[in-house]
Each structure stands twice: as C-alpha cells, then as structure tokens.
Amino acid sequence: MQDIAIAGAGLSGAVIARELAKAGYRVTVFESRNHVAGNCHTQRDSETGVMVHVYGPHIFHTDDREVWDYVNSFERFLPYQNRVKTTSQGRVYSLPINLLTINQFFGKTLRPDEAKDFIASRADTSITEPVTFEDQALRFVGPELYEAFFKGYTQKQWGCSPTELPASILKRLPVRFNYDDNYFFHAYQGMPEKGYTAMIERIFDHENISIKLSTPFERSWKQHYAHVFYSGPLDAYFGHEFGRLGYRTLDFERFTYEGDYQGCAVMNYGDLDVPYTRITEHKHFSPWEKHEGSVCYREFSRACGADDIPYYPIRLVKEKEQLAAYEEHARRETGVTFVGRLGTYRYLDMDVTIREALDQARAFLATNQRKSA
Known part of the structure; x- marks a missing residue:
C-alpha cells in the first residue's frame, strides 16, 4: 500500500x-x-442557529x-437559486440585468424585442474590438447601465480602474431580455x-x-x-x-439582526461612495430553515497580503x-x-x-x- x-x-x-x-x-x-x-x-452560528458560510457564500451550480x-x-442538496439584487443611487434593482432591470432603470415598459433595440441604441458601436472591461461594458450595455451596475462595483472588487482590466471579465455577465433573474443557467443548482x-x-x-x-x-x-x-x-x-502572485482578498464585517435585514441573500452595492461591495444575509442561503435572528456580512475587497486568505487571482x-x-x-x-x-x-x-x-x-x-x- x-x-x-x-x-x-x-x-x-x-x-x-x-x-x-x-x-x-x-x-x-x-x-x-x-x-x-x-x-x-x-x-452553525451559536447565537442565531443560522448556517453561516464562514468565508463568504458558495452556491453550487453545474451542468x-x-x-x-x-x-x-x-x-x-436542496433547491436554491441565486437571485441577486443591487442598490444603485438609492434604488434597488434585479441582477443580472434583465427586462425588469432595464424597464425599472429607464422608466420604460419595453417588450423583449423593443428592449434589445433600445439597449443596442445606447451601446457605443464605435468600439469594434473591446480590449478593456470598460470597452466591453460600453459596447455591451452603454454608459448608463455601465455606470450604475458595473463601474463602481468593479473598481471596488479589483482595486483598479475598469480601464486596466481585460474585456474577458465582463463576458461572464449576461444581459437577459426577459424577466428571468436566476443568476445561473445551469441545470443543477442547490445548497x-x-x-x-x-x-x-x-x-x-x-x-x-x-x-x-x-x-x-x-x-x-x-x-x-x-x-x-x-x-x-x-x-x-x-x-x-x-x-x-497577486490576489484579492476579502474582509467580512459580521453583524446580526433580529428579523429579516434585506429580504434576499445577496445585495450588491454599485456606488463608489459605499465602501463595501455587497451584503450577504446567510439565512437566505438555506430557505428551507426558519430563523428569527439573522447573520449578515458586509464584504470588503482589497489587495491580498502575506498573511491574508487569497480569494481571486488577479x-x-x-x-x-x-x-x-x-x-x-x-x-x-x-x-x-x-x-x-x-x-x-x-x-x-x-x-x-x-x-x-x-x-x-x-x-x-x-x-x-x-x-x-
């Protein structure tokens, strides 16, 4: 042996x-x-009984x-779908960008085909070969949606301007012209x-x-x-x-709340003047459980030091x-x-x-x- x-x-x-x-x-x-x-x-959190994702949320999805x-x-594994929300300029929207997000943001009542044409009209078609993250966003969704949902969040997450990041990072983020707000496409999803x-x-x-x-x-x-x-x-x-090798690491500011703090598992914050990237409320990752108390994390991204836990390779x-x-x-x-x-x-x-x-x-x-x- x-x-x-x-x-x-x-x-x-x-x-x-x-x-x-x-x-x-x-x-x-x-x-x-x-x-x-x-x-x-x-x-398990001893105070509330909530199942806590100690190093941040992990959602299982696969084909x-x-x-x-x-x-x-x-x-x-029990059914779980990741339905992310984002707060931008004092309003809450649905992510990934979908028909509800577009109609809410622009104050419209567009149908799918109309929304496609509308977003195409906002896109910067002068960018034929997107090189940077910003190029890709402007070519993909135009300046308004980029500023609201991607620019600030990305700068906080990666610690640099989106003009310094490759376009490939944004290619993972879909835009949907229907009301499907399930973050993942995969056949099997759960916790x-x-x-x-x-x-x-x-x-x-x-x-x-x-x-x-x-x-x-x-x-x-x-x-x-x-x-x-x-x-x-x-x-x-x-x-x-x-x-x-360069990594980004995460700091978590844990706090508890009696009741339901934000009504969803993940709330992103796209504005630069909000120092954290998102708040996660952990009891919502186990929707089959019922808890009066709640455990939340404010999530801050920064450069990874020698004694930090590496999360995202740069x-x-x-x-x-x-x-x-x-x-x-x-x-x-x-x-x-x-x-x-x-x-x-x-x-x-x-x-x-x-x-x-x-x-x-x-x-x-x-x-x-x-x-x-």
Whole structure:
C-alpha cells in the first residue's frame, strides 16, 4: 500500500483523497487551518442557529450530471437559486440585468424585442474590438447601465480602474431580455442541506484517510510519499522565488439582526461612495430553515497580503509573467501534481474543481495501473 500526501483539505483534496483511498492507497491530508472544507467551510452560528458560510457564500451550480450525483451521494442538496439584487443611487434593482432591470432603470415598459433595440441604441458601436472591461461594458450595455451596475462595483472588487482590466471579465455577465433573474443557467443548482463542511467530512470518512489539521505541508516532506497532490498556493510551494502572485482578498464585517435585514441573500452595492461591495444575509442561503435572528456580512475587497486568505487571482500582465515562471518550475517538479484554484492560480467554480479532481485522481490511478502491469 503506497502512501500519498495531499496538501489542503478543501474540495480538491477531499475528492482526490477519497478516490485514492477507495483504490487502496494510504492518504495523509495536511491542512493549515483548524478545520476541513477550505473556503467552503460552513458552521452553525451559536447565537442565531443560522448556517453561516464562514468565508463568504458558495452556491453550487453545474451542468455536469456526474458531479451533481457525486456531491449528492455525500450530502442531500436542496433547491436554491441565486437571485441577486443591487442598490444603485438609492434604488434597488434585479441582477443580472434583465427586462425588469432595464424597464425599472429607464422608466420604460419595453417588450423583449423593443428592449434589445433600445439597449443596442445606447451601446457605443464605435468600439469594434473591446480590449478593456470598460470597452466591453460600453459596447455591451452603454454608459448608463455601465455606470450604475458595473463601474463602481468593479473598481471596488479589483482595486483598479475598469480601464486596466481585460474585456474577458465582463463576458461572464449576461444581459437577459426577459424577466428571468436566476443568476445561473445551469441545470443543477442547490445548497447542501447540512452545509459544505458536513459534506466534505463525509467525503474524508474512509479508513485509509488521515487528516492533520493546523499542519501546513512542508515541501521537504515530499520524499516520504509516493506522490503529493498540492492544492496550496503555487508560489508558496516554491518559496515565492519569483515573487508573490497577486490576489484579492476579502474582509467580512459580521453583524446580526433580529428579523429579516434585506429580504434576499445577496445585495450588491454599485456606488463608489459605499465602501463595501455587497451584503450577504446567510439565512437566505438555506430557505428551507426558519430563523428569527439573522447573520449578515458586509464584504470588503482589497489587495491580498502575506498573511491574508487569497480569494481571486488577479492574472493581469505582471501576474501572468510570474505564473509562466512558476508553471515551468511545476512542470519540472517530479512526484507532485498541482491542483485546485490555488495550485493552478485560476478562479474555479466548485463543480469544475470537483470535475478536475476526479479526472486527476483517475489519471493517476490509470498511470500507476499501467506501470504495475
């Protein structure tokens, strides 16, 4: 029985550990925090009983039926649709931009075809090849909707002008010419009934898996294992040899409220004079539960420091140059597979993280099977 080390007890580490343990490997998981589940960690608030997404909300959505069946085999997922609202200039609107948003904002009663033509008339058609986020927004929705819903929010989220960000960031944000305000298009959407941490604890529940909490993985330990799956920060593994890769981090200002604070799970704030990007009200992420009290987070985005939790990879020019150097080092590193959002320096949705972890575990098992044949 071969020994495998996994750095990180989040989704990537849990799925890979389970697949390898089932195949007969002994797996040791090293986790720097004092709990499993990484940034998906959920826990009951002792004061209100609300299930809190400790590191900010995580909403599961996918078109991958195998991944959906996989998570449901460890925890029952109940229906949940993300219906985001935004406050701009003292008024509340529905996101993503849809027919209600357009009619509300412009004081119209447009039908879908009329709204398409109207938005097309506001768009800046002189921008034929959008390069920046601002170019794309102006070409896509015109100056009024850009100013109200994207400009301030984006500047707060990324800490720079939208003219410094690539157009590709905005391509993920849809505009709908109907009244559908479900944020995601995916066939399967939901939330784990008892939280993500309960689900991940069940994934780890195998006799061949041992977990060492509050124990960051040390690169020198690699020699003691047949293989290492590393889901920590790529630059940290190599001792930040080429400098720190850039991330945005989040600060949460937690507060409680007796009753219903905002009537929805997520309220964005697009105005620059509001310092936070959004307020999340956590009891609305579990709509099947009833709680009188409420737990809310005001969310502030800023540059990630050495001791902060990295959330969003920046991936602008400087970071891409550093990343190329780290990726070259990673290709040369034997006996280690870099996985997950930190190990690959990419923003990954949860379903993609699980899909990649399943594929990586299966590829490893298939390769080892061929070697032993």
